[in-house]
Amino acid sequence: GGEAGMKRTAPRATLRRIIRKHKPELRLAANADLLVHLSFLLFLHRLAEEARTNAFEDKSTIIKPEHTIAAAKVIKHFKY
Amino acid sequence: SLQPLRAKPIPKSLRASQRKPREPEVASSLIKKIFSHYAKIKVARDALKIVEKCTERYFKQLSNDLEAYSKHAGRKTVEMADMEVLLRRQGLVTDKMPMHVLIERYLPLEYRKLLIPIAVSGNKVIPCK
Numbered sequence: 001g002g003e004a005g006m007k008r009t010a011p012r013a014t015l016r017r018i019i020r021k022h023k024p025e026l027r028l029a030a031n032a033d034l035l036v037h038l039s040f041l042l043f044l045h046r047l048a049e050e051a052r053t054n055a056f057e058d059k060s061t062i063i064k065p066e067h068t069i070a071a072a073k074v075i076k077h078f079k080y
Numbered sequence: 081s082l083q084p085l086r087a088k089p090i091p092k093s094l095r096a097s098q099r100k101p102r103e104p105e106v107a108s109s110l111i112k113k114i115f116s117h118y119a120k121i122k123v124a125r126d127a128l129k130i131v132e133k134c135t136e137r138y139f140k141q142l143s144n145d146l147e148a149y150s151k152h153a154g155r156k157t158v159e160m161a162d163m164e165v166l167l168r169r170q171g172l173v174t175d176k177m178p179m180h181v182l183i184e185r186y187l188p189l190e191y192r193k194l195l196i197p198i199a200v201s202g203n204k205v206i207p208c209k
Contacts, residue, residue, distance in 0.1 A: 017104035022143035027157040035163035048118035
């Protein structure tokens, strides 16, 4: 929930191009790119929530680079 | 309808990008919009630069993972099942949080309509019950 107001069109062609750049031999089944978009949204959601927590702990009202870097470090399956 | 090959006049602003093709990447404006939406507080410009860098690395990792999962299944194509494995490995899909719930929660209706029947039949949720 809470998604109202945000335009949510997935950049489908771009997502496919990005994966092709990394793995030229890999094919994506129809609509699999939409799930790539979903995982990307959830990744940014996690990163944003973690960064916001870091900002609060820092008594900052704005998310700064260090809050984001620290957030990226604690997210599993992702090494910044 | 054979037309003589004639170079179309290209606006100056576009010429530079045609000379050097850009690396494919998610538009920074979109990253900013999504991240700021979830952050709910102000985000410094430098912090968004970090998010962009994280995004690049995220997709690199994702591509590696997807290749590994599809290879493991003896395929060259990433199927929905591989995507579910990915989301499970990322801890996003769990026994209490099925993939279709995430789809319903995060994706707009037009995409949900494309995904839900596939996801359900791929999961064999209906035949098993």
